Each structure stands twice: as structure tokens, then as C-alpha cells.
Amino acid sequence: MAKTTIKDKKIFVLDTSVILYAHDSILNFAEHDVGIPITVLEELDTFKKGNDTKNFEAREFTRLLDKLAEGKMLQNWNPLNGKSKGQFKVLMEMNSEVDAHKVFGERKNDHSILNAALTLKQNEKKRQVILISKDINLRLKAKSLDLPAEDYETGKIKNVSTLHTGKYEVDVSSDSIDHLFRMGSIDRKEVLGRKKGIANSYYILKSEKNSVLSHYNAVEKTIDKVDKMPIYGVKPRNAEQTFAIHAMLNPDIKLVSINGVAGTGKTLLALASALEQRRNFKQIYLARPIVPLSNKDIGYLPGDIKSKLNPYMEPLWDNLKFIQNQFKESDKEFRNITEMVNQEKLMITPLAYIRGRSLSNIFFIVDEAQNLTPHEIKTIITRAGENTKIIFTGDIYQIDTPYLDSQSNGLSYLIDRIQGHPMYAHITLEKGERSELANIANELL
Numbered sequence: 001m002a003k004t005t006i007k008d009k010k011i012f013v014l015d016t017s018v019i020l021y022a023h024d025s026i027l028n029f030a031e032h033d034v035g036i037p038i039t040v041l042e043e044l045d046t047f048k049k050g051n052d053t054k055n056f057e058a059r060e061f062t063r064l065l066d067k068l069a070e071g072k073m074l075q076n077w078n079p080l081n082g083k084s085k086g087q088f089k090v091l092m093e094m095n096s097e098v099d100a101h102k103v104f105g106e107r108k109n110d111h112s113i114l115n116a117a118l119t120l121k122q123n124e125k126k127r128q129v130i131l132i133s134k135d136i137n138l139r140l141k142a143k144s145l146d147l148p149a150e151d152y153e154t155g156k157i158k159n160v161s162t163l164h165t166g167k168y169e170v171d172v173s174s175d176s177i178d179h180l181f182r183m184g185s186i187d188r189k190e191v192l193g194r195k196k197g198i199a200n201s202y203y204i205l206k207s208e209k210n211s212v213l214s215h216y217n218a219v220e221k222t223i224d225k226v227d228k229m230p231i232y233g234v235k236p237r238n239a240e241q242t243f244a245i246h247a248m249l250n251p252d253i254k255l256v257s258i259n260g261v262a263g264t265g266k267t268l269l270a271l272a273s274a275l276e277q278r279r280n281f282k283q284i285y286l287a288r289p290i291v292p293l294s295n296k297d298i299g300y301l302p303g304d305i306k307s308k309l310n311p312y313m314e315p316l317w318d319n320l321k322f323i324q325n326q327f328k329e330s331d332k333e334f335r336n337i338t339e340m341v342n343q344e345k346l347m348i349t350p351l352a353y354i355r356g357r358s359l360s361n362i363f364f365i366v367d368e369a370q371n372l373t374p375h376e377i378k379t380i381i382t383r384a385g386e387n388t389k390i391i392f393t394g395d396i397y398q399i400d401t402p403y404l405d406s407q408s409n410g411l412s413y414l415i416d417r418i419q420g421h422p423m424y425a426h427i428t429l430e431k432g433e434r435s436e437l438a439n440i441a442n443e444l445l
Contacts, residue, residue, distance in 0.1 A: 009086060011035055011124060013117040015133035016043040016109075017403045018152045021373055023060035025132075026068075026080070026088060028154045033077065033086040035129075036065075037116035039109050041090065051352060053376045091116040093123070098145055110138050117147055134403035155374050157407045157416050160396060163259075164419040166427035167202045167240060174207040181212065185222040192216075192223075200253060200425035202226065202243040213239055215246060218422050233326030233333065234272040240429045241265055247425035248273035248391060251280075255381065255421075257369070257392045257414055260429030266393035267367050268319045273391075274363040275323065278340065281387065282361035286316050287351040288368045289376075316348045316367060351380075360385030369411040370394035371401050377410035 013035040018025050026034050047058035072078045074090040096118035100111035114131070121129040131142045131149040142149035157163065172191055180186045188197060191205065191214075199218035204211060213226040228235075228242045231249070236242040240260075247256045248270060258266045267286075274284045320337065327334040340346040351366065366372075366380060369392035377392070384390060394411045406412060418424045 009033060009127065011120060011127055011129045013037065013091065013113075013120060013129060013131045014040065015113055015131065015135060015138060016040045017134035017138075018132050019044065019061045020047065020054045020057050021134055021152060021403060021408075022154065022375060023057040023064060025152060025154065026061075026064070027085065029086065031084055031086050034080070034088040035091045035117070035120055036088065037091045037113045039112040039116065041065075043109055053373060053379070057375070091120055093119045095119055096122050100141070100145065103145065104141065110135070110141070113138070114142060114145065114147065117142070118145060121147060134408075136402075151408075155408065155413060157412045160406045160412055163396075163412065163415050163428075164198065164426055166200075166425065167204070167243060169204045169206060172205045172207055174209050177205055177207050177210055177212050180205070180214065180223070180225050185217075185220075185224040188216065188221045188223055190223070198420045199422045200247065200250075202239075202246070202427065204239055213242055215243070219252075231269075231272045231276040232323060234268060234323060236269075237265070238431050240427055240431065241269060244269050244427045244429065245273060247427060248389075249277065250425070253423060253425045254384070254388070255390050255392075255418065255424045257411060257424075257426045258429060259394060259396055259411065259415065259426070261395050261432060262398070263432035264429035266395075266429060267316065267365070268322065270365045270367075270391045270393055271316075271319050272323055274365060275337070275346075277363060278336075278345070281363040281389070283344070284340070284346045284363045284365070285354060285359075286320075286346070286348045286365045286367065287354050288313070288316065288366070289351045289371045313348055313350070320346075320348070354380075357383070358385055359383045359388045359390075361387045363389050363391075365391045365393065368394050368400075369414075370396050370399055370406075370409045371404065372410035373404065374408075374410045374413040377414050 010032045011034070012029050012032055014025060019040065026036070044058045044061060047054055048062065049055060068080065068088065069078065075092050077087040077089045080086060080088055094112060094115040096115050098118055100114035100118070101107045104111055117129060117131045128148065131139065131147055132152050133139050133149060134152055139149035139151070170191055176186060176190050191203065197216050197218070199216065201216045203214045203216065203223065205214055213228070214223045215226050217224050226242060226246050229245065231245055236245055244258050247253050258270065260266050271286060274286075278284065324334055324337045337346070369377065371394070381390060392411055392414060396406045396409060396412045399405055399409060415426050419426060
């Protein structure tokens with residue numbers, strides 16, 4: 001194998017958004033070199049305080065850089081850890097022939113980062129210099145200045161259209177379906193043949209006469225019949241909803257993800273499943289990440305902390321009220337929900353308030369999980385203690401944060417990486433059940 005020459009080695013310049021996405025990103029560029037503009041370090045300093053993941057990433061990167069820089073001068077090229085790694089340095093010079101501040105008519109940090117990369121390109125004429133940023137606008141500005149720019153690709157799903165949906169349709173004989181109806185299960189080979197199958201996948205088995213819903217039990221190596229069943233007053237309206245309920249009620253499945261567009265019933269089914277199993281868990285947590293309006297901190301909103309958070313939590317309360325309204329006020333089920341909220345057995349809260357807690361004996365629902373990074377997803381799951389079940393719901397195409405997309409968000413990452421594990425199940429909900437009008441909007445607008 002030919003040895004990599006200096007000319008072949010690229011120089012990647014990292015934007016602040018990349019480091020806030022993954023603090024160890026500096027180590028993920030193989031044998032190539034990495035430049036960190038001094039402006040990035042200044043921006044990271046403003047993020048170091050706080051309890052959000054971006055604050056954690058900023059602090060961890062600072063510690064990592066401090067360790068790498070021990071006994072070294074940062075304005076010089078220094079080796080990264082590992083024999084196959086390249087070098088790094090902090091980019092201090094910003095005297096490029098093309099001044100981004102003047103070109104775009106404004107002095108701002110993004111333009112200083114561009115100037116640092118442009119200066120490096122000017123000084124390293126024999127090497128390719130590439131700006132790496134999660135910020136699409138910054139990448140476009142870079143390209144307009146003839147500076148190559150790319151997204152940070154590590155952990156990114158190459159093709160979300162091929163993501164595991166959790167459901168398959170299989171043609172089988174009438175005898176196989178009859179056997180499944182009679183016995184409740186059938187040997188895997190009768191349905192899958194030589195195919196291994198993915199653990200906890202769901203199947204719609206069809207013959208000329210009839211069909212049946214089923215689940216692949218990878219431990220027993222059987223295809224088991226799945227029955228439609230109402231949960232706390234909520235009835236499944238299609239096969240995918242039936243599969244989602246089965247996964248959330250199955251005690252052997254500790255981690256479930258549900259993907260689907262608005263109105264498919266993701267949050268409603270998760271909450272109803274939690275209420276159905278309320279006696280099996282100490283508490284039910286229903287949480288969602290706060291995505292500030294116009295990317296401004298919630299401190300910009302009027303009122304106390306409760307008033308600031310209410311608009312973000314209201315959709316979750318709407319789902320709870322919908323379930324409660326399936327019953328009369330005099331019904332036990334109606335009163336149970338009110339008591340659970342009052343006694344904090346059921347808590348609807350921002351996700352930031354959950355981080356750091358020990359999640360033992362908890363049914364934990366994370367709504368809008370597509371707005372989380374892969375690291376945030378991992379952090380949540382690693383908090384799980386004994387008898388905890390975690391449900392992630394979201395729509396991978398409905399991203400509300402500026403530095404994530406359908407390929408790089410945490411929900412897509414989870415579906416891609418954990419599929420096939422016997423403790424995990426995923427189902428994609430395809431049919432909107434909110435109303436005929438909502439379905440028209442999803443399909444035509």
C-alpha cells in the first residue's frame with residue numbers, strides 16, 4: 001500500500017458547530033490534519049457554562065485540547081494521539097487576500113472563521129484545505145469564496161430511505177396462516193426460509209384467503225401472532241399502530257423507537273402504553289427537548305420558568321387530555337390520571353430536567369427525538385437502570401434544530417445502529433390517523 005504523502009494529506013478546518021455536535025470530532029479525520037480557528041475557541045468559551053449537551057461538548061473539547069496541547073505551542077502543527085492520526089494546530093492568522101468581513105459587509109465570528117480558513121489555504125498552496133461545518137449557510141458562504149466546504153460526516157446515515165422500518169409483508173401459504181391462528185406461533189423457517197430475519201421485526205403475512213399480523217421472536221426463533229388490543233381507551237387503527245403497541249407492552253423489549261409524520265399517533269400510543277403498564281413502573285416520564293424559537297434561549301420569553309416552558313410542553317398535555325377524555329369524569333381511569341399527575345407519578349417535563357437523574361423503574365418517553373444528537377441519544381440510554389423502558393418518538397424529516405438533518409439526527413442514528421438487537425424494536429408509522437384534513441396536508445402540501 002502506497003504511503004500517504006504530505007501533498008495527499010488534506011487540512012480540515014473545523015467550525016464551532018462541529019465541535020458542539022461531537023467534542024471528539026478532531027480525532028475523526030484519519031491521517032489528515034485539522035485546524036481550529038482561534039475564533040472557534042472564543043465561541044466555545046461562551047458555551048462552557050450550562051447543563052445542555054452543547055455545554056458538555058464545549059467543556060469536553062476544551063479538556064481534550066488541553067490534554068493534546070500539553071507541553072506544546074498551539075500555533076504550530078502538533079501530532080494528534082495515535083500513529084495513524086494527522087496533526088492539529090490553532091489558526092491565529094487572518095490576513096487572507098479575500099476578506100470575508102468586507103465581502104459580506106458585516107463583522108461576525110463566522111466571517112473570522114472563513115478568513116482563518118482562507119489564510120490557511122493561501123499559505124498551504126500545495127494542499128487542499130476544506131472547511132467542515134454543520135451550518136449550511138456558512139458552507140454556502142465558503143463555497144462562494146472558492147473555499148471547499150463539507151458537512152461533518154462521522155455518524156451520518158448514508159441513505160435514510162433504506163432505514164429499517166420494522167415491518168415487512170410476506171406471502172405465505174394458507175396452511176401457515178391457519179397454523180398461526182390455531183397455535184399462536186410458527187417456526188421462523190416456515191415464513192423466512194433461510195433468511196435470518198431481524199430481531200423484533202413485524203410481519204404482515206398474507207395468503208390468497210386471509211392475512212395475519214405477527215412478530216419475530218429471535219430468542220425462540222418463532223413467528224408469533226400479534227393481536228389488536230386497546231390500551232387505556234385508545235384503539236390501534238392500523239397494522240403499524242398495532243405493532244407499536246405490541247413492542248411497547250412487551251416486557252422483553254427495553255428500548256423502542258417510533259418514527260412517523262405528524263398525526264400518525266406516535267406520542268399518543270406511547271403515553272397510552274405507559275398508562276396501561278403504570279403498575280409495573282414507579283414513574284412515567286414524558287419529556288421532549290426544548291428547541292428555542294428562532295434559536296434564541298428561552299430566557300427571551302416573558303414570565304417565570306413555568307410560563308416559558310408551557311408552550312413547549314402543551315402538545316404533550318394535549319395527548320394526555322385526549323386519553324383522559326376517552327372516559328367520564330366519574331370513571332376510575334379518568335381519576336387515575338389526575339391522581340398520577342398530582343402525585344408526580346406521571347411527569348411531563350423538558351428533557352434538560354431529566355438529564356443526570358438515575359432512570360430506574362421508569363417508563364421513559366422521549367418525544368421529538370429527531371431534535372437530539374446521536375450523543376444525546378446515547379447519554380439518555382446509558383442512564384437507564386433496572387426495570388426501565390425507554391421509548392423514542394419523532395419524525396426524522398421534521399428537524400427543528402439548525403445543525404441536524406434527516407441523516408445526522410439521533411433518532412436516525414439509533415434506528416441504524418441498534419436494529420436487530422433482541423432488546424430493541426422499531427416501527428415506522430405510515431398512515432396519519434389524526435383526521436382526513438391532516439392527511440391531505442401531509443400528502444399534498
